[in-house]
Amino acid sequence: MTTYKLLLLPGDGIGPEVMAQVERVVGALGELGIASFETETDLVGGAAIDVHGKPLADETLARADAADAILLGAVGGPKWNGVAYDIRPEAGLLRLRKDLGLFANLRPALCYPALADASALKRELVEGLDIMIVRELTGGVYFGEPKEITVQADGSKRAVDTQVYTTAEIERIAHVAFDLARKRSGRVASAEKHNVMKSGVLWKEVVTKVHAEHYTDVQLEHILADNCAMQLVRRPKQFDVLVTDNLFGDILSDAAAMLTGSLGMLPSASLGAVDARGTRKALYEPVHGSAPDIAGQDIANPLAMIGSLAMCLRYSFGLGEAADLLDGAITAALAGGARTKDIAGAGAKVLGTAGMGEAVIAALRSRAR
Ligand code: NAD
Ligand code: IPM
Ligand code: MN
Numbered sequence: 246m247t248t249y250k251l252l253l254l255p256g257d258g259i260g261p262e263v264m265a266q267v268e269r270v271v272g273a274l275g276e277l278g279i280a281s282f283e284t285e286t287d288l289v290g291g292a293a294i295d296v297h298g299k300p301l302a303d304e305t306l307a308r309a310d311a312a313d314a315i316l317l318g319a320v321g322g323p324k325w326n327g328v329a330y331d332i333r334p335e336a337g338l339l340r341l342r343k344d345l346g347l348f349a350n351l352r353p354a355l356c357y358p359a360l361a362d363a364s365a366l367k368r369e370l371v372e373g374l375d376i377m378i379v380r381e382l383t384g385g386v387y388f389g390e391p392k393e394i395t396v397q398a399d400g401s402k403r404a405v406d407t408q409v410y411t412t413a414e415i416e417r418i419a420h421v422a423f424d425l426a427r428k429r430s431g432r433v434a435s436a437e438k439h440n441v442m443k444s445g446v447l448w449k450e451v452v453t454k455v456h457a458e459h460y461t462d463v464q465l466e467h468i469l470a471d472n473c474a475m476q477l478v479r480r481p482k483q484f485d486v487l488v489t490d491n492l493f494g495d496i497l498s499d500a501a502a503m504l505t506g507s508l509g510m511l512p513s514a515s516l517g518a519v520d521a522r523g524t525r526k527a528l529y530e531p532v533h534g535s536a537p538d539i540a541g542q543d544i545a546n547p548l549a550m551i552g553s554l555a556m557c558l559r560y561s562f563g564l565g566e567a568a569d570l571l572d573g574a575i576t577a578a579l580a581g582g583a584r585t586k587d588i589a590g591a592g593a594k595v596l597g598t599a600g601m602g603e604a605v606i607a608a609l610r611s612r613a614r
Contacts (some may be wrong), residue, residue: 248281249562252312253339254305256332257325258535259598260318262543263550266602267316270413270551270571273606277613279567280558285312289341290320290334290535300337309341314561315528316553317341319363319535338530343383345526347515348414349421350494350533351383351556353512354501359579363506364587366478371504376484377429377502379422379493382515384414387491410444410490415451417518422488423460432464432485436473436493448490470497477501498532506611507532507587509546514560527561529553543597546585548575551605574609581608 251271255264274280287305296298300320309315320334330336341347356364356374364371391409396402419435426433435452439445449467456465468495470475475484477497482503489597491498502508511533517526531549539545552575559568583604584593 246281247562248283249313249414250311251282251284251557252308252315253284253286253555254309254315255286255292256289256318256338257322258319258322258537258540259533260320260535261291262540262598263531263546263547264316264318266598266605267321267550267554268549269602269606270554270609273609274567275309275611279570279613280562280564286497289317290339291325293327293337294328294332294334300331301340302332306341306344308594309525309528315341316550317528317530318550318558319531320536322540339387341383341528343388344517345528346383346517347526347528348381348383348518349418349419350380351425351514351516351560352378352380352494352501352511353513353556354378354498354505356505357510357576357579359576359582360506360510360588362590364368365503365506365578366481370481374481374504376481376501376504377425378494378498379418379425379486379488380498381410381414381418381488381490382494383491384410385491391510394429404468408442408444408490408492410447412447412451415448416455417452418488419452419455420459421516422486423456423463426463427460428485430485432460432466433460433478434466434468434473434484434487436468436470436487436489436497439472440469444490467558473497474500476502502532507546507585509549509585509587510552512551512556513547514553514556516560521548526560527557529561533600534545543599544586545598546587547598547602548605550587551575551602569611570612571605574605575611577608577612578604 254256255261354376356371362370386408389409394404436450439449502511515528555571558564
């Protein structure tokens with residue numbers, strides 16, 4: 246069996262707590278002969294600032310570059326509120342994404358049958374929900390220059406962020422979205438604001454062209470991002486693949502998370518371009534953050550992090566069956582009544598972070614036999 250090299254970057258807050266559950270799952274996958282991993286652990290975010298004075302050491306970036314895949318917990322927290330902007334915890338994650346070229350962020354929002362009543366919406370609106378948000382991850386206002394605060398002649402300040410997209414950046418993310426749609430139900434919605442933003446005009450133009458030239462078998466709909474937010478809450482099942490820019494994708498995916506019951510349910514895959522050997526750089530990370538309000542209390546839901554490992558099996562290693570097995574174990578644990586606090590309805594027995602990890606591993610063991 247191939248042994249894959251995983252770099253684990255637990256990060257801050259609940260990051261290490263949810264990553265600990267992934268480490269147990271990795272151990273179980275090995276024991277069961279499903280997949281074999283060699284793991285290395287390193288620092289990112291606030292944890293790296295405390296040791297190295299910056300949120301991503303060059304050696305860590307080099308390790309990330311050499312790994313077969315990276316799993317990241319979460320970064321940030323009030324402890325580092327006072328650090329300089331350039332070395333804030335989040336800058337470490339952004340550098341990993343940018344320097345490794347991880348331009349395609351897949352954020353699946355799935356309503357597990359057992360959680361249809363945990364959603365912020367009525368059961369009938371979310372039952373069977375299966376949306377794939379494709380978020381552009383290395384461009385847009387996150388990285389555009391200038392990005393600065395300057396002091397004016399009158400002493401007041403002026404802050405600038407710059408939204409930039411090029412044809413090539415939009416083309417490659419559009420290809421990812423259309424290719425995914427072909428394997429799903431064949432529908433793509435592209436969200437932008439061409440009514441206000443030049444980058445929205447170009448986004449729409451390029452997505453339209455890529456569609457017309459390569460994917461006429463896929464159904465394409467253009468939607469303004471504000472309407473998209475409303476439609477996600479009004480009738481979410483109208484969406485299959487939803488492709489959008491970096492900032493809109495960030496916001497829309499947090500909103501989509503609540504359709505599934507909790508931000509603690511959404512995994513993600515941040516993928517680079519496929520190289521000549523057929524491999525690609527990839528980092529897997531839950532959509533949620535470091536959740537300082539619940540850190541250190543064994544409350545956090547580890548399913549987004551464990552689901553990110555399942556995405557790693559699928560997208561980095563082509564282990565579709567193993568990924569199905571792990572996703573199936575999550576489904577089975579939930580069907581068996583396992584609930585962390587964030588998804589527990591009235592009367593449910595609440596498990597801690599570790600308890601949920603155990604429930605998934607128990608389901609994995611019984612399904613692997
Ligand atoms: P957050 O996602 O950390 O938390 C938002 C809310 O969701 C909180 O009430 C939290 O308790 C809850 N929540 C999040 N994950 C959960 C889980 N697994 N189980 C149960 N409940 C969960 O967002 P925030 O509070 O706005 O940000 C906190 C810090 O995290 C900030 O520093 C922010 O920059 C950072 N952040 C990091 C990432 C990342 O590393 N990928 C993502 C988002 C935010
Ligand atoms: C996310 C986070 C990050 C983002 C932050 C922590 C930089 O919110 O991954 O969704 O805005 O991309
Ligand atoms: Mn976010």
